[in-house]
Amino acid sequence: MNKTKIILPLLVFIALAPSACLARLNGEKADDVKVKLYFKHAPEWKDYIKVLEQKTDSDGVLKAKNALEGWYKVEIAKDDQVSGQSIAVKLKVLTEKGQYTKDAKVKLYTKVGDTKYFIKEVSTDEKGYMTSEGLLSGHEYYIEVNAKKDELSNFSKEATQPRIKARAKKIGENKKGDKWLQGLFTQTDENKILNVGKIQEGFYKFELKHGDVLPQGFFNIKAQILDTEAKEIKEPTTLKFYAFPKNVRTFVGEITTAKDGSILLPKILPDMIYRFFIKK
Incomplete structure (x- = not known):
């Protein structure tokens, strides 16, 4: 965008x-x-x-x-x-x-x-x-x-690619009982990449549409990261990335964006909670 x-x-x-x-x-x-x-x-x-x-x-x-x-x-x-x-x-x-x-x-x-x-x-x-x-x-x-x-565009029972529902919470709001914000709900592309556009640091989870299949069990995410003030990033920026299997916080690794903040997050699992934030 x-x-x-x-x-x-x-x-x-x-x-x-x-x-x-x-x-x-x-x-x-x-x-x-x-x-x-x-x-x-x-x-x-x-x-x-x-x-x-x-x-x-x-x-x-x-x-x-x-x-x-x-x-x-x-x-x-x-x-x-x-x-x-x-x-x-x-x-x-x-x-x-x-x-x-x-x-x-x-x-x-x-x-x-x-x-x-x-x-x-x-x-x-x-x-x-x-x-x-x-x-x-x-x-x-x-x-x-x-x-x-x-x-509804590109979204039907005859969808040719897996359909993914994304939800989000801001950092600091991952308390028990907090509501997840409904986000994008659409298909991946033919390469199993879900383009989520511009996003900020926070908690995310992704749900596979019932009946759809991910052949390899995972998909990839293409995003453009905004900084903590919702501004576009102008230089390569390192993110810290966590997953929460069975609600246990697990460090996944660090990943660096391109100069414009764009990034590809590989091997995202459905029904898993993730968190990323900008490394200080």
């Missing part, structure tokens, strides 16, 4: 409404600005977690993959803020179960006080991306994905 929630509800709606004269996706006064994106999966979460910090492109568009259904808060860096500013987004969204979509309906909401207000409905494209303009710094937005069975 490359450059991979006040105001009255009526005014917010106007700001986010689609414009017939804009054939191209654009932000307003938001070219190449630094944006922090925060996520909260459910109302019972007390705090947002920062999931991404990166710049918009030259059109003021923030692009990201694997955007789960839930609440998001947008913050433009203080040094980049100007009057009348808004960003556009192009997000590859996931359903509540972590599945990609195609031509599915996505509802966008905002919050004023404790009340959620509907803004508009858009559709994902053939690759599962939704777009929207006019998102304001400091505002909260809710993404609701409504996909029928025939609108």
Whole structure:
């Protein structure tokens, strides 16, 4: 992935409404600005977690993959803020179960006080991306994905590759009874590689879809590691990697990313809990 929630509800709606004269996706006064994106999966979460910090492109568009259904808060860096500013987004969204979509309906909401207000409905494209303009710094937005069975991309009973469900927890939250966050749920590629996109240090576990088979009993993960501030890594970075067979913490080894943070994690077992963190 490359450059991979006040105001009255009526005014917010106007700001986010689609414009017939804009054939191209654009932000307003938001070219190449630094944006922090925060996520909260459910109302019972007390705090947002920062999931991404990166710049918009030259059109003021923030692009990201694997955007789960839930609440998001947008913050433009203080040094980049100007009057009348808004960003556009192009997000590859996931359903509540972590599945990609195609031509599915996505509802966008905002919050004023404790009340959620509907803004508009858009559709994902053939690759599962939704777009929207006019998102304001400091505002909260809710993404609701409504996909029928025939609108799930590359995911069916006739799937040609093993299907893997990924779940995650932040470091410091691996206490008994804590809920795992539903993540990506999709197929591996023909080389049994699961591309999970950009991820942060934490706890992860992977479940094989019932009835699917991993011929060798394992799969590999391709990822781009973000640092502890959810920023892209700019130099080779060493990670410490652990597994938890029968809930026993076991050191697996150290592995170093490429300069851009990309990494291939080999021989990942389904139903095993893993943890990685950046070596200090």
